[in-house]
Amino acid sequence: MTTVLVKQTEGCSDTELPLEGAQACLEELKESLYKKEREITELLESEQTPIPPIPVAQPPCAVLLRVVVEKAHDICSEVSEARLLVDHMFEENRVALAQAREKLDHMSQMTADDNNRKEEDNSDPEWLDCGTEHVLLLQETLRECEITQMALDCIRVGDSPSLSDCDTAPELDEMLGKGEGVKSVGQQLLLLQDQLKQVREENRKVVENYTSERTMRKKYYNMVEDMKGKIRVFCRIRPMSRAEAAQGGAIAVGCLDDYSVTVETPRGPREFQFDRVFSGKSSQEDVFQDTNSLFSRLIQSAIDGFNVCIFAYGQTGSGKTFTMVGDRDQKSPGIMPRAFNAIFDILQENATKFDFKVSVNMLELYNDRLQDLFLSGAEAQSRRVEIKRNRKGLVFAQGAETKEASSAGELFAMFQQACANRHIAATKMNVESSRSHLIIGIMVESRNLTNGSVSFGKLSLVDLAGSERAAKTGAKDDQLKEANSINKSLSALGDVISALSSELPHIPYRNSKLTQIMQDSLGGNAKTLMVVNVSPSDCNLDETLTSLIYATRVKTITNIAQRNLESKEIAQLKEVIMKLRSGQPVEDEEV
Numbered sequence: 001m002t003t004v005l006v007k008q009t010e011g012c013s014d015t016e017l018p019l020e021g022a023q024a025c026l027e028e029l030k031e032s033l034y035k036k037e038r039e040i041t042e043l044l045e046s047e048q049t050p051i052p053p054i055p056v057a058q059p060p061c062a063v064l065l066r067v068v069v070e071k072a073h074d075i076c077s078e079v080s081e082a083r084l085l086v087d088h089m090f091e092e093n094r095v096a097l098a099q100a101r102e103k104l105d106h107m108s109q110m111t112a113d114d115n116n117r118k119e120e121d122n123s124d125p126e127w128l129d130c131g132t133e134h135v136l137l138l139q140e141t142l143r144e145c146e147i148t149q150m151a152l153d154c155i156r157v158g159d160s161p162s163l164s165d166c167d168t169a170p171e172l173d174e175m176l177g178k179g180e181g182v183k184s185v186g187q188q189l190l191l192l193q194d195q196l197k198q199v200r201e202e203n204r205k206v207v208e209n210y211t212s213e214r215t216m217r218k219k220y221y222n223m224v225e226d227m228k229g230k231i232r233v234f235c236r237i238r239p240m241s242r243a244e245a246a247q248g249g250a251i252a253v254g255c256l257d258d259y260s261v262t263v264e265t266p267r268g269p270r271e272f273q274f275d276r277v278f279s280g281k282s283s284q285e286d287v288f289q290d291t292n293s294l295f296s297r298l299i300q301s302a303i304d305g306f307n308v309c310i311f312a313y314g315q316t317g318s319g320k321t322f323t324m325v326g327d328r329d330q331k332s333p334g335i336m337p338r339a340f341n342a343i344f345d346i347l348q349e350n351a352t353k354f355d356f357k358v359s360v361n362m363l364e365l366y367n368d369r370l371q372d373l374f375l376s377g378a379e380a381q382s383r384r385v386e387i388k389r390n391r392k393g394l395v396f397a398q399g400a401e402t403k404e405a406s407s408a409g410e411l412f413a414m415f416q417q418a419c420a421n422r423h424i425a426a427t428k429m430n431v432e433s434s435r436s437h438l439i440i441g442i443m444v445e446s447r448n449l450t451n452g453s454v455s456f457g458k459l460s461l462v463d464l465a466g467s468e469r470a471a472k473t474g475a476k477d478d479q480l481k482e483a484n485s486i487n488k489s490l491s492a493l494g495d496v497i498s499a500l501s502s503e504l505p506h507i508p509y510r511n512s513k514l515t516q517i518m519q520d521s522l523g524g525n526a527k528t529l530m531v532v533n534v535s536p537s538d539c540n541l542d543e544t545l546t547s548l549i550y551a552t553r554v555k556t557i558t559n560i561a562q563r564n565l566e567s568k569e570i571a572q573l574k575e576v577i578m579k580l581r582s583g584q585p586v587e588d589e590e591v
Ligand SMILES: Nc1ncnc2c1ncn2[C@@H]1O[C@H](COP(=O)(O)OP(=O)(O)OP(=O)(O)O)[C@@H](O)[C@H]1O
Pocket: 237, 238, 239, 241, 280, 314, 315, 316, 317, 318, 319, 320, 321, 322, 323, 327, 430, 432, 433, 434, 435, 464, 465, 466, 467, 533
């Protein structure tokens, strides 16, 4: 395309207008764009096929995406060629305009001088007319150049040269209708401008197609990963805090689309992909969203008998508690209180088909010690809570108080009581920093009223304490001890994530209580969602990159989630065993 354009422009004779070459070239360009649009439409139509089955060698949209990208590149280069041509014409006309002005000034001066002299000499009036005529001709040429320049100027900024806007409209109109050369320039300019508009429009369409293809491809990819049992990872960028703004921090983290985060590093931008990305503008509702959202599906799974874990991870002050718990006065509740409502909404809807029992325990891991948040004071200190695993590998807290909840309101009241017992303190990075990991376990037992089968689901909601650097948080004494314990447990979590993502034969779960608690959620029998929280500011660039790199590793971990379901007979036999163990009488028909 470039070669053709250059040849045609260079090949113009003195009498030929360079615009004619450009028009031919644009005609060709237009034709090729129509052809490309037809190709894209055909490709899009041929892509109306269902989601490919697993394993997928290469998703079809990836092929289409490459074609769309190539076409977008072609069109972009064609648009810039057209722009170069207009710029070139503008420059030529500018020189012609300056020359015409100079000639006119010179000629006017000469004519005026000669007229004065001839008047004084009483010379032939015919000569006077001749000079004046020459000046008039030059004036007309100057006018043409000025109009052309105005039209080119409009085209360069992307406007349409409008006749009515211009005070020279009647003259331009007349010229377009009269003089052959001028008409050709004016018409070709308008044509050029029209074609440029078309190219822009087509370019916009291609970019739009490319963006929607890219989004669709990521969505399908995520669905396939979900089906494979991969841990889902959401990323949430919080708004810039006042402290960060006061430090003069610039925004270094942003979302490219619903699935991509970009981070400005000293070595250039770095992109990360997640199952969903929320910007600082996203509300709590956006995060917890409508019934099709992953959160709702996960809660449904817990009720159906799966082990489900949702946890927030990130640097101190990055927004984990805001995401999981919400703000202090619960005007913007987070995932936990919203999950309580969602559970009981689903139970309510299915009340005629199932018998449900919801029980809950709430713990914190503080200074490497598990504490029951339903207890306080000396009672909490003396209670020993230990992490155990049952024969199916599911983790449970032995010794923890388990309470039954019959409504979302009751569950929320228990939650508030637990939060009041949680260790929080002010640090330089966060006025209400969590000094412990909060672990809420909601067990849902559902008995099918039709066939008598019983399923046992567990929803674990975890708000991790944030990793921190003592120098940044200003931690001393007890807070330094807390920070060391938090960092140690998070480092153990990091080791587990690294071992799982590298598929090492040994996974160091036993190195920390935190990793023991999360054993079934990371690489085990669970459907897991991690929310990685990050600050947008360049003041926290190192911590943000570390969090995003860990979150990217978590995405590669595969869990094998199985439903915990027992037939009616097994459930009955278990009940009998329990009764016998506790010395209760057993009826004949029960056995
Ligand atoms: N998406 C958000 N929108 C508005 N404010 C937010 C958002 N995320 C966090 N914040 C605010 O930022 C501050 C720090 O958030 P938060 O306490 O949730 O951080 P954290 O990661 O839990 O920190 P730590 O690990 O120290 O407990 C809080 O004042 C919180 O209200």
